[in-house]
Amino acid sequence: MSDAAIHPTAIVGQHARIGKGVKIGPYCIVGDKVILHDNVELVSHVVIDGNTEVGAGSRIFPFASVGLQPQDLKYHGENSRLVIGERCTIREGATLNPGTEGGGMLTKIGNDCLIMASAHVAHDAIIGNNVIMANYVGIAGHCQVGDNVIFGGNCVVHQFTRVGAHAFIGAHSMVDGDVIPYGMAVGNRAVLTGLNLVGLxxxxxxxxxxxxxxxxxxxxxxxxxxxxxxxxxxxxxxxxxxxxxxxxxxxxxxxxxxxxxxxxxxxxx
The missing domain is CATH 1.20.1180 (Udp N-acetylglucosamine O-acyltransferase; Domain 2)
Incomplete structure (x- = not known):
């Protein structure tokens, strides 16, 4: 931890593993089981706890809540995990929860993802690489999201739903069925509206x-x-x-x- 820059107001657990070049800003709280890889930055007022691992070069902005207890009544304190990939950006007020015994014990975020302000990734969700979630997107438990998916603002995705790689989900959509790879879905309830030709x-x-x-x-x-x-x-x-x-x-x-x-x-x- 000698190479890390830790603000004096931050609270860092004694057993947390802190990589080289890590920056922990004012009033952050980092739990005992947390792993922050090289060059991670917690800007300020970030709470990160539980069995959580954050990949190198990721940045987490103020008031994000990362790795705290899942919002699932079936959770009973099991030692589940949250793994965030490299070079991710997690913006203000986002919430990311670890897995549960009923869903594989793991929530996973891929590399190079952008999770905008107030977005939510629930327990046991598996998110691919280069995924963009605009503001207030809600990914429910057990969802699977492929690489290069883009979610417009205020989307919500029903639990256990799969969204294929390179899909696009339009703003304000409620998705309660699987979306094919390269597909485009819009609406409440969402329907398939074609292929994501612009993205392709x-x-x-x-x-x-x-x-x-x-x-x-x-x-x-x-x-x-x-x-x-x-x-x-x-x-x-x-x-x-x-x-x-x-x-x-x-x-x-x-x-x-x-x-x-x-x-x-x-x-x-």
Whole structure:
């Protein structure tokens, strides 16, 4: 801890593990079991407790509550964990809770995530890399969020919901069904409104691969036959397209889960 810059008003547990270059600002509280890797910064008034690990280069802003007891009545003091990846930014008033015995004992945030002010990540949620949660987003317990997902402000996501990689969730949406990879969902209750084409183009996906994904989307969410039949047809027809296969695998992985569907068919702009 000799290399760390700790403000005299901060309270740091005797057994906390503090990496090189860590900055702990005024009035922060760091619990005994906390691990702060190199160059983590707690700006001020941060409370971080429990069996919590914060990856190198992450910054946590004032009044964030990180690693405290889950908001779950089934929690009975089990030694569950919260792991936050590298280079994450957690803004003012955000709340992140550890896991529970009923959900794998782990809440995990990937690398390079931005969790804006007053957002919430509940117990046992697994969040991928490069995820952006705008203000007041609420991720309920046991959710799974893939890489590069963007949530607009005031979104809420129902427990156990999966959101596939590169999806976009529009502001003020209430998501109570799984969102396919590369999909775009909006509304209360949310419906699938197409593919996140803007995100795909910004991330330099191949144009031809995007065209094939659009064709597969129309096939999967057409009205003829069952969803299972249409998914199987798309898997066969587009077997060489990695984007389509991501969608197919996502749907097949949890056939008992509700999945968001388009309200008026699969029309794409």
């Amino acid at each position: 183009k910004r991330r330099k996906f191949d144009r031809e691969e995007i065209h094939k994904l659009r064709a597969a989307y129309r096939m999967i969410f057409a009205s003829e036959g069952t969803l299972r039949e249409r998914v199987e047809d798309a898997a066969e027809l587009f077997k060489g397209n990695a984007l389509v296969q991501d969608v197919v695998a996502f749907i097949a992985a949890a056939s008992d889960r509700p999945i968001l569907l388009p309200r008026n068919g699969p029309t794409l702009d």
